[in-house]
Amino acid sequence: MKYSDITKLKILAQDKISRSANPAIVRNSTVFFKSMQELLDKEKIVKKGSKVNFYEYGRAGSQTTIALQNFITELELAHATFLTSTGFSAVALAIMSMCRPGDEIIVTDSVYAPTRMITSNLLKQFNVKTHFYNPTSLKTLESKINNKTKMIFVENPGSNTFEFQDLSKIIKLAKKRKIITAIDNTWGTPFFIKPLKLGFDMSISSGTKYFSGHSDVMLGSLSVNKKVYEKVRFCNKLLGFRASPDDSYLVLRGLRTLDIRLKKHEESTKKIINFLKKENKIKEILYPYKKGTENYENWKRYYSGSTGLFSVFIYSRNRNSILKFIDSLKLFGIGQSWGGFESLVLYQSYNIQRVYKKYIKTNHHIVRFHIGLEDPNELIADLKQALKKIK
Numbered sequence: 001m002k003y004s005d006i007t008k009l010k011i012l013a014q015d016k017i018s019r020s021a022n023p024a025i026v027r028n029s030t031v032f033f034k035s036m037q038e039l040l041d042k043e044k045i046v047k048k049g050s051k052v053n054f055y056e057y058g059r060a061g062s063q064t065t066i067a068l069q070n071f072i073t074e075l076e077l078a079h080a081t082f083l084t085s086t087g088f089s090a091v092a093l094a095i096m097s098m099c100r101p102g103d104e105i106i107v108t109d110s111v112y113a114p115t116r117m118i119t120s121n122l123l124k125q126f127n128v129k130t131h132f133y134n135p136t137s138l139k140t141l142e143s144k145i146n147n148k149t150k151m152i153f154v155e156n157p158g159s160n161t162f163e164f165q166d167l168s169k170i171i172k173l174a175k176k177r178k179i180i181t182a183i184d185n186t187w188g189t190p191f192f193i194k195p196l197k198l199g200f201d202m203s204i205s206s207g208t209k210y211f212s213g214h215s216d217v218m219l220g221s222l223s224v225n226k227k228v229y230e231k232v233r234f235c236n237k238l239l240g241f242r243a244s245p246d247d248s249y250l251v252l253r254g255l256r257t258l259d260i261r262l263k264k265h266e267e268s269t270k271k272i273i274n275f276l277k278k279e280n281k282i283k284e285i286l287y288p289y290k291k292g293t294e295n296y297e298n299w300k301r302y303y304s305g306s307t308g309l310f311s312v313f314i315y316s317r318n319r320n321s322i323l324k325f326i327d328s329l330k331l332f333g334i335g336q337s338w339g340g341f342e343s344l345v346l347y348q349s350y351n352i353q354r355v356y357k358k359y360i361k362t363n364h365h366i367v368r369f370h371i372g373l374e375d376p377n378e379l380i381a382d383l384k385q386a387l388k389k390i391k
């Protein structure tokens with residue numbers, strides 16, 4: 001019988017061997033084999049990409065990390081999943097598996113800033129050229145494609161400015177030219193969108209965010225199709241990427257409630273946006289809520305839900321008063337990351353590293369919010385009192 005994702009999230013981590021509702025935490029380095037032949041056969045199985053139930057050495061994983069790999073593979077409808085110690089290293093693994101000297105990569109201009117640094121800085125040192133494209137104009141993407149293009153790296157929506165792109169069009173452009181596609185899908189998670197089913201070759205999630213949901217773990221996942229599996233496996237093995245069994249357990253535990261948490265994040269965020277859109281100090285809300293806009297239509301076309309991370313533009317000639325607004329919020333923590341149970345806020349300098357400066361508007365400041373699982377009416381009351389500080 002085929003199960004829905006809601007049911008899968010509840011049953012995928014059951015441990016059939018120990019008969020426990022939860023998998024065991026297996027910490028390992030050495031793994032024992034019955035014979036030398038068994039050890040040699042193991043390596044062949046992993047090479048084929050067949051499902052494994054144990055690895056030959058702890059660097060490759062343990063029963064706990066395998067349980068998480070298999071869980072995410074099911075959720076992503078993938079051929080296989082690789083786990084890394086942070087979301088960022090999953091981005092690095094995807095890119096470094098594919099790009100070689102002389103290749104070119106095309107990247108969303110509003111990509112997560114450290115991803116920008118890997119491509120435009122580190123890859124440059126390996127003679128891989130990066131082009132950035134404007135996520136609101138796919139013509140700029142098309143114009144960068146040439147016979148050296150190896151990969152298109154998409155982040156959807158873009159970091160801080162939250163542009164939603166026409167994903168199928170990107171895949172079509174890439175497939176025509178045999179270009180590998182990867183997407184950073186941390187915002188939407190495979191619960192709201194299945195990038196590999198759409199046609200992407202690679203789907204990345206920072207498990208630090210919604211997968212874990214409790215702000216107590218760092219982990220990355222890279223799910224891939226059959227076409228790119230061998231290249232990623234090779235690079236993953238040689239670079240020694242790995243997620244710890246303890247962190248993998250915490251993510252398995254978090255995933256059980258992914259659906260419930262995401263729905264609550266979405267419901268509360270919509271309530272807060274309804275409040276913010278009536279506030280005249282808020283000039284624009286960067287969230288897919290306005291029917292007829294490109295962002296809304298592209299979101300609706302590809303996602304079955306929306307999450308709790310968005311930005312607003314606030315107009316003010318007094319930057320300090322925006323900082324005061326942020327400092328006056330009592331229920332929103334000031335800190336990096338998102339996707340946990342708690343509400344967060346950050347002032348974002350969004351234009352420093354962009355090629356396409358569409359968003360530069362004098363005296364418009366971007367404040368990014370993550371709406372957590374607190375009572376949304378109390379979050380609104382908090383925002384109301386803090387907004388008074390903006391001059």
Ligand SMILES: Cc1ncc(COP(=O)(O)O)c(C=O)c1O
Binds near residue numbers: 089091159184209338
């Ligand atoms: C869109 C996106 N991708 C990747 C990452 C990196 O994840 P991690 O913090 O787990 O390294 C982040 C972190 O904020 C992110 O926002």
